[in-house]
Amino acid sequence: MARLLPICIVLFLGAVALTCEATTYTVGDTSGWDISTDLDTWASSKTFTVGDVLSFQYPSSDSVEEVSKDSYDNCSTTNALQTFSNGNTSVPLTRPGPWYFISGNRLYCLGGMKLQLNVAGSQAASPAGAPQAATGQDALTQPGSKSNTPSSSSSDGLLHGRSHKIVSGLIGLVATVLWVAHV
Secondary structure, eight states: OTTHHHHHHHHHHHHHHHHOEEEEEETTGGGOSOTTSOHHHHHHTOOEETTOEEEEEOOTTOOEEEOOHHHHHHTOOTTOSEEEOSSEEEEEOOSSEEEEEEESSHHHHHTTOEEEEEEEOOSSOOOTTOOOOOOGGGSOOOOOOOOSSOEEEEOOSSSTTOHHHHHHHHHHHHHHHHHHHHO
């Protein structure tokens, strides 16, 4: 019976890893990060949690700025927390609370191209070392594809986007434990 306890613990941890999911939201859905998109309505129909990812798709002539509430209200990029300008930016939501994004083009921002959202805490706590969005040339670049439907990606909530490694490791561990128990 004592041999079954480690197996049960491993299986439980594997089940937890598989049940926690992060959602990737394409900001503005098919319209993208654009002056014609009603970003307030788009955001109000979503529930964002720690571990989710925002995907901004926009022309290279524009940018996305993560800013403070005051900068959001005034469309000011002077003290931007982060600046993204590669045309396809992924921002992991790593902490609960309010997040503010504005267009790097002040006229677009004044025209409503800004996003305010509130991120709820996740059921699985995010560690202090959770991944942060890269800036400038280090920012994640992928070919753009806009979609109306948010995509779900497996994520364990503790190591964003790495649950396949955890599951593979757990399968190996379970196989080893079963082999040792058999011998």
